[in-house]
Amino acid sequence: MTEKKGRTVATIVYLLALAAIQWWIVGQGFPLNEKLLWFANGFASLILGSRLLNPHFTPPADVATNSFVAGGTLIAAVAANPPDYIDQAIIWAAFTVCTMCFLFALLILLVKRTHGLETRPWVLALERVVRAIGAPNNIFTFVILVLAWVFHRQSTNELFAILTAWTIIVGLNPVEALIQHLGWIFGKFTRGQVEILGVVAAHQAPGLVLIRQDDDIRHASGTLMAISDDQGPTTLGVALNYVGRDDGILLRALSLPVPTALKAKTTAATVGHGAATLLSLEAPEAQEVKVLEKISSLCGIVDSDSDLEFIQIEVINDRELSEGRLVEVRLRDADVIYQVIDGVTREEAVQQKNKYGYVRAKARKIGKWNADEGKFEPIEWLPRINAPVFVKNTDEFVHNATAVGHFPGTDYQVSIDISDAVTHNTAILGILGIGKSYLSIELVERMIAADIKVICLDLTDQYATLLAEFIDDAYQDEVTTALTNAANGRPVAQGKDEGGSIHAFNETVKDRLAQFLSPETEQSILVFNPAGFRVSKQVTNAYQGAAAFADLTPSEITAIFSSAALKACQDMGMIDRARACLIYEEAHSLVPEWNSVASDGDKNATAASARAILQGRKFGLGCLLITQRTANVTKTILNQCNSIFAMRTFDDTGKEFLGNYIGTEYARVLPSLKERHAVFFGKASSCDDPVLIRLNDRQNFVGSFREQQPDEANDD
Template sequence: MTLNIKQRFAVVGIYLSLILGIGYYFSQDWKFLFDTSNHLNVILIVVALSLVFGVYISEPFFTKPIDVISKWITILLFLIGLNSNDCMLLYNYWLIASFVFICSGLLLVLFQNNNRFEKQQRIAIDFICKISRPEIIFTLLYFTVVISFFQYKPVEFPILIGFGFLLAINKPIVWVVKFATKLFTNITSKSDLSKFIGQVIGHESEDLYRVEIPFDNPFRQKTLKGELVYLENIKNGVVGIVLSERILLGKKWLEIISLRDANKNLISFDISSTLPLTGGKSIFSKTNAVFQLDVSALSEELKVTLGSNNIRKNFKNLIGIVWEGSTINKIKFNKLFSADLQDERKIGEGSIIQTTIAKEEVLYQIIDGRTDEENLEFKDTHGYIIGTAQKIGKYFIEEKELNTVKWLPEIYTPIFLLKVTEEEYNANEYIGKLPNTNYGIPIKKPHELVTHNTAILGILGIGKSCLTFEILKKLLATTDVKIFCIDLTNQYTKELPKYFASNIIQIDFAPVRLAALKAGNVDGHPDNPSTWGNEALYRTTIKNEIETFINSDKRVLTINPDMHNVSKAGSAFKITHKTELSPAEKARIISERLIVKAASLGETSDARFLIVFEEAHSLVPEWNSVSNAGDVSATNGTAKVILQGRKYGLGSLVITQRTANISKSILNQCNTIFALRVFDDTGKQFLENYIGSEYSNLLPTLEERHCIAIGKAMKLKQPVILQLNDKNEIEL
């Protein structure tokens, strides 16, 4: 049955009128209403009325065992009180049926908590409830009484039989009621602009409210997200837009937000004249009725106002609203976009979203999400997603940087996915951009990449070297720095010419000096360690090579310590053999020669020399990762150079794939960090001190060519996920 409660009462009213009319027609007075000896009273008042009230009022949907008992007791009392029971057909059978169903119902109620015969109880309950439906038993009783008392009355019999069939099939009356309801609704509609959708049942704020669509409303079958509606507010229509739809157990709810003009006034109109109104402090009226809005019927002025509303014109990028639990630095948002749009809209970790703080557009970056649920009605729940986004500030296109915006957005403020701008993006000007945008992040202070040290961390094959070469290219273009690349892989020799001119690159030391170094690697006196190996000659060679390189027009020197034949005495006394210097020990000697040269040039705030530690876990290992005791001292010596080098314009670029195995004394000196995909817990825990736990938890899932960047050189006051430049964009 698809009638609502008002329609069911209307049907009962029609049947009641027919019952009274038939009774008055045959008896010519109203005494039959109270005369129990009158057969019309028996059939119309007792039987027909019970049938009507049972079908449309008391049990319109289903029958319970307790209803079975009450109905059969009513029938039993009717049979016992019948004056002419000897004239009634099947009288004894009706008595027996009454006792059987009453006793059955009582037994089922008595043993309802007995699990022993649970299956049999369900079958029995289903049987007696279906048999005892009012449209079955009262219809049978009605026809039994009519045939028993009126079969020999030529006028009453056909009319009462016909009325009985009308009761049984009931469709004509139902159709009349539905038709009248539809006609009445159309006639009494206050506006041709819309159609009735539902009623407001709750609101979270002045602008955000929830609407329930009635069971029989045709809008239940339509998709309304993004549709314009209006709330009837006495004589005004307050315009809103449907944010989301929720369906559960046959019910449908809408979440609607009111639209406001440029002055933050509610957009509203006069329902009768559609003239725009001003002001408007509240959206809630006495009726709380919501209607679909036909924009074409509005005034031109109102159309322009609606067209300029940010929510409406940018609705396809709307992804949610600010939710409870938001803070100054992070916001929570209730996701409204559909799951099937996720790939299309690029929603996920790192996505840039936009909302408003005191009329100012502010950017946030999604860093986390969780599922949750809410109670819709009784025990019905609705699942949804709550996202977390970090405030990154407002992007100024001319300055090409993110600036801080204070405070936080109001709760339920709409949030949009940042639209891709038409701004031209030149990879040579930026180190990367905000994901899926053209908002580039440049290196604002290239000198501080050197003087304040930089680290690039990430697993093997994730793009660390490519990022390193790009940074070196940008440093060469913006500073006068001389770069010393300590590279154990020989990768720099092959790859650097792809990024800048090869004529500014020097490949290792001069061959003649390397040959002399090899020739000087000799055995010495057993009691004199200084006569063994060529460590002293190596220091002199490095000093001379540094002087030559600095005084040349070369800008980059690649050094592979593994190719340098350097050794020292194997013991302090009674020496019998030499030992090779480890890469960490050679890196220390190179670093110490460089700071001596930098100090001789005096103090400066500009970048002079940059030491690139490729495979830094081998060049400056952590104390628990060294291969020999000498590496501990060597790493400490290199760390001392990095610590003191800033005032002389000396700095380092540390690249490693194993954060756990690199000296933390050196990493802690790195003011600018580029963190690519990392899996090890040590690396995540170390980076957590720089970027926070939310961002460190994202490290294992970072996409290719993405990193989490933070640092003074880029003027980033908080960590940001960047989409790095493609290799093809930065190679020559």
């Protein structure tokens, strides 16, 4: 007989017993008065609640129901109008307890977080207390005692019958015990009906058991079994996978403690002598096995060689695994998230001559999710070996305006502090066509929304189009025209250092950038192509009124803009947040590495730009550097980029450089990164460690971000 059927039989027996007591002892029938309250409360609430509705645990919703019904019974008791004021006070006190239990249960339902993310101690403590009070055996026994005292204490027979019945039913559970014993006896005589899965071949402690089957039936992952052990208690087994065969196929199973509610059923299914028998559970019973709630997402178990930073995962089901996917493992009563970054194949001996080949994944610890702050917190330990590992999934990703991306396949999002991204400098590194420009455009829009002025130096002229809705065309044209006019001409001076248009251009840039960066200026962005200005410098002393000239390179013009931006920010004083950002698009051409330049002029210019960036942080000036050639960008600036978006790249120099920032494990995955994916790390990230994220799609970002920033974008 199943446990549910046994509880139903017990309910019927108890009902008949209570009805007999009510008919012959208490009420001489079923009168519609206070003599019937104890029976109605006992049958409708305690018996049905504790035997059928909440046999094992009582969720807050059922606590609210129980306390409401109990309170209603007490209101009926008040309506009976007991003459004694003390009795009335007792009833009202009991009603107050039920009311408080009802209200607190509703409060928990309103404030408790879902998906197992509740960590607030006051919520957990309150829920524990409410569940204890609102369990059917507790709250209705309390009400029965109140009713027995108020309405039946004058009759010794009535009081004795009620209290004796409740003591036996609640304390001893005689019918359930009898049914369980009869089931055990029946099982002994019908043992052949128990389906034996196999015998225990070996224990791979901790928590793994090898079971040798004599048949060729394959049991699915998650199949439940009872595993007897001659050296210890019976355990609950959860099938994992098949790992080899000698005299029979070998099934590997997780060995778990048996939940209290399943001990009777597990014991009845046990045959002893190290055997494993199939265990069939009904849906409510299966809820007692927590691992079954996520069995469909079980991907493996923690393998050897794991450490505080990484875990090795013996992969059992790789259907949803890929680089960057998040996995979850239980550690010290907390669900800790790791990110898969590598995988290898392995082979090991299982038993005797059996070999077991499998894939082993490597995952880096991300931390425990803090739902309040929307970020991961560090956990300073590692899970036990053979602990089950589950893939994290979500049905639908909902974009968050503060997030720059999310972990692939989940709704865990990674946010960026745009002020820190500017003041501590940010680099976007990767090959062509993988989404660098759209990411930089998103960051620029975040800067504009945060009142950070943007000076974009772009050799591609792409930003003028992508950022057109933020650019004041009249103001842009005015500034560009002034700079172009200052750049024109080749005035000759006796000494070569005084000749050319470089001096007029430099002064005009200083004046215009100082005006632009002033808080009084409403415009937020200026875009320039350094290659579009033909600025001359005199390279020889004058002879007979003539001299040789050369045009400034993009690197030299970039240095002029960088130095002018620093000067303007310095004149406004120190600040603890971002004030202005220089964007170096195609940075390998604007601030090249010393061994990638064609002249000493570019070396000096790059050094000048680097000085501006090095000194700019305390004045609110920083840079966003975008390049596809990491090796050709000056490391003086690149080393100052505290935040890095590393996208797909192939060159060894770039991977070696990035390995110092994000770790060699993440650097190895860079050549295989998908489009719109990046390894993000740095001060501006909401995560303390490097993480592989799926970047925002432009349309989703615009839709969510601008909804919160309706006035930040300029309407054309």
